[in-house]
Amino acid sequence: MMNLAKLICALLLLAFCENTFAQADDHWESYIASYEKGLGITLLNMSLKEKAPVKDQGFVLITGVTFSDCKDGLPTPEMVETLQSIDDALARQVSFLGKTTFAGSWTHNCERLLYFYLQDSMDVRFSLQTFYKDNYPAFKHYINIRHDPEWEGYLKFLYPNEIILEQLNVSKVLLQLAEAGDKRDKERPVDYSFFFPDGKNRSTFIEQMKQEGFRVADQPKKVASKDRPGLVTISKPALPDASTISGMIIYLRKKAAGLGGEYKGWETVPVKN
Structure with missing residues (x-):
């Protein structure tokens, strides 16, 4: 550090x-x-x-x-x-x-x-x-x-690789949280969202993630519906650390891509107490 x-x-x-x-x-x-x-x-x-x-x-x-x-x-x-x-x-x-x-x-x-x-x-x-x-x-x-x-x-050489680029993106969000009074030493749920055009593959992804300690934070019942097409949001507690979160995003993105899924973003909330 x-x-x-x-x-x-x-x-x-x-x-x-x-x-x-x-x-x-x-x-x-x-x-x-x-x-x-x-x-x-x-x-x-x-x-x-x-x-x-x-x-x-x-x-x-x-x-x-x-x-x-x-x-x-x-x-x-x-x-x-x-x-x-x-x-x-x-x-x-x-x-x-x-x-x-x-x-x-x-x-x-x-x-x-x-x-x-x-x-x-x-x-x-x-x-x-x-x-x-x-x-x-x-x-x-x-x-x-x-x-x-x-x-x-x-x-x-100069342009950041996938890991660093993701860290840059995550760092911007964490900076906003810090400005809002976030306690950086407190774990909180971190949510990751993905889109799957195929319901079967989405279900497979969900089961794999449950085995790795994630919970489903949001799972629309209808796959490929007009309003929320094939989305799923999984969640797992973590410290608000750029390296930790960006590393998880890269890992999950690859897991989802292997099943035809597309990474859509991540989010968390500030912890002030």
Whole structure:
């Protein structure tokens, strides 16, 4: 579990990144994940998922600096302001290279790397080497330019996998509960809803879930009715933890899919006493 100091540091870092690069029509998300050498923070423009890959931007530039003021691989609060300044200057420098798209960033192991997609790679390395030498000679810099027409750097590395994506969605709901005064250390029923076009498969799913300790919270009598087509809601007590709930959603989704079912959502209520 991340301690409070590291969490505050991570949130500070993400806050300035969004202010620096966000556009009005962008949808930015950030997440923290564990890697071989420790925790890493990823910030990315989720809106690019619908556009990627952009055909005339087939080169990815991965560049940034190594910073010394770090704790457990993440920047100290004192380092955040300096990194912001470097990011701003770096973004301006890259903008001189032609049409570019900032896709996201990764901060890990005392290194901060920004991902840009470019039209071509001509003169990019020389331009950035000069930039770092003239402006930030005290920092070790990193420059990697490669042909990436399928945008794998964004789609396969920056973009969250199924588990993390579900955790992001669950975390938003849990944040709303916390703002409503929820007691995070209290178990409460957590409901998961599914749609089955076939009544027999729905019954099979229900029986399987009962054997795993779930109860049926809602089961319309008519399958594929106009108002409530083949729905079933199962419930089981759990702590309001993003990892626990998202993991359960992924598990149940796969179980339901094996019987032709479709996951429709989850819900719970705040516990204030």
